[in-house]
Amino acid sequence: MIRPGKILIAGAIVAAVLAILFYLLPQREDEDIDQTANIPGQPIISWQKIKITEERKNVLIDITVPRIIIGSSYNLDSEINKAITWRVDLLKSEFISGVTTAAYDNGETNTLNVDTEILLMTPRLISLAFTSTQHLAGSKDKDPERMFLVFDLVNGELLKEGNELFRDDLAWSEAVKAMKMALLADYQGDPNCDLFFAPKHNGFAASCIGVDWNRGGKHLSLTGDISMSMIQEFLAPSVLSDIVQ
Amino acid sequence: MLKSIQLKLLKVKNSGDSVGRDIRVEIEVLGKFLRIDKRIESGTTTEINREVGRFETDRGLFQADVLITVIEKDLLFNDVGNTKNNIKISTIATKPQQFVFEVRVRESRSIFGKFWGTKTAIFEITLEAEASDAIKYVPDEGDGWLKVVLEDKYSEESLPAYLKVKIERTDTKREYFTILEGPHRGRPASVILQDDGSSQFITGIKHEPMIRAQYSISQKTFILKGKKYKTTDYPETPWEKGLYDIEIPDAPHKGGENYLSQSKRAKTWFRIGHDGERYLHAGGFSLGCITVIEANRWTEIYNNLIKARKGDFMSVGVLEVVD
Numbered sequence: 001m002i003r004p005g006k007i008l009i010a011g012a013i014v015a016a017v018l019a020i021l022f023y024l025l026p027q028r029e030d031e032d033i034d035q036t037a038n039i040p041g042q043p044i045i046s047w048q049k050i051k052i053t054e055e056r057k058n059v060l061i062d063i064t065v066p067r068i069i070i071g072s073s074y075n076l077d078s079e080i081n082k083a084i085t086w087r088v089d090l091l092k093s094e095f096i097s098g099v100t101t102a103a104y105d106n107g108e109t110n111t112l113n114v115d116t117e118i119l120l121m122t123p124r125l126i127s128l129a130f131t132s133t134q135h136l137a138g139s140k141d142k143d144p145e146r147m148f149l150v151f152d153l154v155n156g157e158l159l160k161e162g163n164e165l166f167r168d169d170l171a172w173s174e175a176v177k178a179m180k181m182a183l184l185a186d187y188q189g190d191p192n193c194d195l196f197f198a199p200k201h202n203g204f205a206a207s208c209i210g211v212d213w214n215r216g217g218k219h220l221s222l223t224g225d226i227s228m229s230m231i232q233e234f235l236a237p238s239v240l241s242d243i244v245q
Numbered sequence: 246m247l248k249s250i251q252l253k254l255l256k257v258k259n260s261g262d263s264v265g266r267d268i269r270v271e272i273e274v275l276g277k278f279l280r281i282d283k284r285i286e287s288g289t290t291t292e293i294n295r296e297v298g299r300f301e302t303d304r305g306l307f308q309a310d311v312l313i314t315v316i317e318k319d320l321l322f323n324d325v326g327n328t329k330n331n332i333k334i335s336t337i338a339t340k341p342q343q344f345v346f347e348v349r350v351r352e353s354r355s356i357f358g359k360f361w362g363t364k365t366a367i368f369e370i371t372l373e374a375e376a377s378d379a380i381k382y383v384p385d386e387g388d389g390w391l392k393v394v395l396e397d398k399y400s401e402e403s404l405p406a407y408l409k410v411k412i413e414r415t416d417t418k419r420e421y422f423t424i425l426e427g428p429h430r431g432r433p434a435s436v437i438l439q440d441d442g443s444s445q446f447i448t449g450i451k452h453e454p455m456i457r458a459q460y461s462i463s464q465k466t467f468i469l470k471g472k473k474y475k476t477t478d479y480p481e482t483p484w485e486k487g488l489y490d491i492e493i494p495d496a497p498h499k500g501g502e503n504y505l506s507q508s509k510r511a512k513t514w515f516r517i518g519h520d521g522e523r524y525l526h527a528g529g530f531s532l533g534c535i536t537v538i539e540a541n542r543w544t545e546i547y548n549n550l551i552k553a554r555k556g557d558f559m560s561v562g563v564l565e566v567v568d
Contacts, residue, residue, distance in 0.1 A: 090502060097387065100437045101394045101401045104418055139394065139401050147499070160503040161529045173479055173532055192522055194500035211496045216395075217402065217428055 043121060044069040052092075057099050058137065063088055063114040068126065070153075080126060080151050083158045087149050088114060091132045103138025111135045119148075119200035122242040126151045127198040129205055143221040146207040148198035164236070165199060171234035178230055179206045183222050190214035193222070199243050203228045248336040249379035249412055250307055252297045254279060255343065255371040256290055262364035263287035264324050264352045265317040270370065272297050273312045274332075282318075287366065297372070299414050301379050307334040315348040315368045326350035326368070336376040344372045381422070381446035383408045385551065389510045390497045391445065396421065396433040404429070405494040405513060407450060407552050420444055426558045427493040455555040456562030458491065460484065460535055463568050467525065467535055469549055474537050482533040486567060490560040491525065491550065492516040501527060508543035515550055517564055525564070 045066045052061040065088055068080045095112040102110050113133045120127035128151075133144040150159040159165070166172040180195045183206055193210025204226040212220045232240065257270055268285045270293075271278070277298025285291045300307060314327040326348045334342055352364040383391045385406035395402050404410075410422040413433070421435045436445050459468040460476070462484055467474040478484065494513045501511035504527045514526035517535065527543035528536040537543055553561040 090505075097392050098401050101392045104437075136401060139399055142401070163530055169530065172530065173481065176532055192495075194498055196499070209499050213428065213495075216398065216432075217496065218398075218400070 042123075043126065044071070045118065045121075057110065058102075058104075058108070059096070059099055059110045059112075061092065061095070061112045061114075063092075063112075065114070065116045066118060066128070076153065076156055079156055079158075080153075083149055083151060084116075084128065087128075087130055087147065091130065091147070095132070095134050098134065098136055101139065102136040106138050108135070108137035110137055119198055119205055120243065124152065124154050124238060124242055125199065126153060127200060129198060142219045144223075145209055145221045146196070146205070146223045147209075148196050148205065148207075150198050162197060165239045166234050167236055175231050175234035178234075179204065179226050180208060182206075182226060182230060183208045183224050187222060189220075191220055191222075193220050197226065199239060200225070202244060204231060247301055247303050247379045248307075248376050250300045250302065250334055250336065250374055250376050251415060252277075252300065252334075253373045253375075254281065254293045254295050254297055255373040256292050256294075257283065257285055257371075258290040258369035259285040259287050259366060260369065261287075261349075261367035262352070264350055264364050264366040265319060267318040268368070269316040269318055270368075271314040271316070272370075272372075274298055275300060275309050290369075294417065296414055296416065299412070302336060305335065305337055307336055307376075308332065309334075311344075311346070311372070313346055313348055313370050315350050315370070317350055317366065322353065324350045324352050324366075326366075332372070332374070334374040334376065338376060341373050341375045344374070346370045346372070377412070377444075378448040379411055380425070381410055381412055381444065381448050382406075382450040383410070384445065384447045388497065388505070389513050389547070389551070391436065393434045393436045395429065396435055402429065402434070403497050404434075405551065407452070408493065409452070410434075410446060412444075412446070415444075417442075420446070422446075426554075428495050428559075430558055450552070452554040453552045455560070456491065456550055456553040458550075458562065458564050460564055460566045461568070462486070462566065467537060467546070469546055472545075474542055474546065475539050477529075477531045477536050477538050479531045479533045484535075484566045487565075489517045489564045489566065490519060490555065490557075491562050491564050492519065492560055493554075494551075498524070498526065504528060504540040504543070507540035508547070510544050510547040510551075511540065513547055513551070515561065519559065 048065050048067055050063040065084060070076050091114055099110045115131045117129045119129050128149045129146055131144055131146045135141050152159055163169055163172040166175055176195055179197055184191055189212045191212055193208035195208050197204050197206040206226050207223040209221050211217045254272055266284050266286050269282050271280045274297055279297040281293055283291055310331055312329045317324040328346050328348045330346055332344050348368045350366045383404045383406050389406045390403040392401055392403050408427055409425040411425055413421045419435045419437055424430055424432050424434055439445055465476050467476050494515055497512040498514045504511035508527055511527045514524040517523045517525055524534045526534055527540040550561045555562055
C-alpha cells in the first residue's frame with residue numbers, strides 16, 4: 001500500500017522538476033533570440049599615467065590612457081588596447097618629429113600632454129577621445145587637437161571612417177557635412193580641415209583639423225559637440241539606442 | 246648647376262710675440278662681413294666655426310678677394326694688422342677646402358708723437374669653404390613630410406617630399422632656406438641639422454615632367470600611366486568634365502592616418518584645382534574628393550605624382566575628368 005505521505009513527496013519532486021524546467025526553458029529561448037549573446041560584459045577600465053622624459057632633447061610627455069579589460073574575451077581586450085596604443089603612438093611620433101623644429105637654446109621644455117576621455121561605453125561600442133596639447137620651445141603653441149577612436153565590440157574591429165554608425169553611406173555623408181558645417185559655422189577664414197567624430201552620450205563629439213590658407217597656412221583645430229537633433233535622422237537604429245540609453 | 250659656397254672662419258691661431266689676448270677679427274668677402282671678438286691667449290688656437298657668408302655661382306671656380314683685419318684691443322692703444330688676398334674655390338670639389346692667411350699685428354703705441362713697441366704677434370686665420378648644390382630637396386622619409394619652422398611666423402609646418410628649397414645659410418644647429426614651391430613658396434624657413442651636422446635635405450634630384458592622369462566619372466576609376474585604380478566619389482557634388490591641376494601636396498592630412506597600415510604615404514593628399522577641399526587621396530569614403538579605395542595601391546600613385554612638376558611652382562600635373 002502506498003502511503004499518502006509518499007505520494008505527496010513524489011508529487012512535490014515532480015512539481016519541483018517541472019518548475020525548474022519551466023524556468024530554464026524560456027531562458028534558453030532568450031539566449032537563442034538575443035543577438036547580443038556574444039557581447040561581452042561591462043568592460044573594466046584601468047587608467048594608466050605614463051610620463052616620458054628625455055633630457056637631451058628637453059622633452060616631457062604626459063599621457064593618461066585607459067586599459068580596457070573585457071573579462072569574456074582576451075582577444076577583444078587585446079585589439080582595443082592595441083588600437084589605443086596605436087593612436088597614442090601616432091600622437092607621440094608626431095610630437096617627437098616636431099621637437100626637431102623647436103628652439104634648442106631658450107631653456108623651455110618641449111611638452112606633450114595626452115588626455116583620454118571615454119565618451120561612450122555600451123555592450124556594442126567603446127568611444128574614446130584623445131586630446132593632445134603640445135608646446136615646442138620657441139614656437140607659438142598650436143590649438144589642442146582632439147582625435148577619436150571608436151571600437152565596435154560586436155564585430156571586434158576599429159571603425160575607420162565611422163560610416164557603420166549611420167544608416168547608410170548617404171546618411172554618413174549627410175551627417176558628416178552637417179557636423180562640419182556646424183563646427184565651422186562661426187569660423188572666419190578659409191578653413192581646409194579633415195573632420196573627425198565619435199559618438200557620446202546624447203550626441204557626437206567632433207573636431208576639424210587642418211590649415212587656414214587665409215592665414216598663411218596656419219594650423220587649425222576646432223572642436224565641439226554635435227547635438228542629437230542634428231544627426232539623429234542619419235544614425236543606424238542600434239547606434240541610436242546606444243547613444244540615447 | 247647653381248652651386249652654393251659656404252665660407253667659414255674655422256679657427257684663429259695666436260702666435261709670435263704676445264701683444265694681448267682680447268682679439269677682434271674682421272673678415273670681408275664680396276660685401277659679406279663677419280666680426281668676432283674672442284679672448285685668444287698667445288700660443289693658442291681657438292676654434293671659431295662661424296659663417297662669413299654664402300655665395301652662389303654656376304662656374305667651376307669661384308674667386309674672391311678676402312680682406313682680413315685683426316685688432317688686439319687695448320684700453321688706450323689698439324694694435325691692428327691686416328691682409329688682403331684672393332681665394333680660388335673649386336665648386337666641383339666635394340670636400341671642404343681650407344685657406345690659411347697670416348696677419349701680423351705689431352705693438353704700436355705713441356704719446357705726443359713718440360712711437361715705441363717692438364713686439365709682433367702672428368695670427369693664423371683659417372677659412373674653410375665648402376661647395377654644395379644651392380638647390381636642395383626635401384627627403385622622402387618617414388611619413389613623407391619634413392617638419393620645419395617658418396621663420397616669419399615662428400610656427401611649425403610640414404613640407405612634402407621632393408619640395409625644392411634654396412639654402413641661404415647654416416649655423417651650428419640649423420639650416421636656413423627659402424621654400425621655392427608649393428603653398429609656402431617664397432617664405433623663409435629653417436630646419437635642424439642631423440646629429441652628425443649634415444643637412445636633412447637631399448641633392449641630385451631631378452623633377453620629372455608633369456603627370457597626366459584621368460578620372461572617369463561613370464567608371465569611378467582613376468587612371469595613371471595606363472593603370473586603373475578603383476575610387477569612390479560623392480554623388481551630391483559630382484565632378485564636371487574638364488581639366489584640373491593636381492597640386493603639390495599642401496599639408497599632412499590626419500584623415501589619412503587610418504590607412505597608414507596600407508600605405509605609409511596615406512597622409513599625403515593631392516588637391517585637385519587651386520581652391521576648395523577636393524583632393525585625390527587614399528580612403529574609404531568621399532565627400533567630394535576622388536578617394537582611391539584601393540588604399541594598398543596608394544604608394545604607387547604617390548610615387549608617380551610626388552616628383553612630377555607642371556612648371557607653375559604649384560602643381561605636379563593635370564587631371565582630365567571624363568565621362
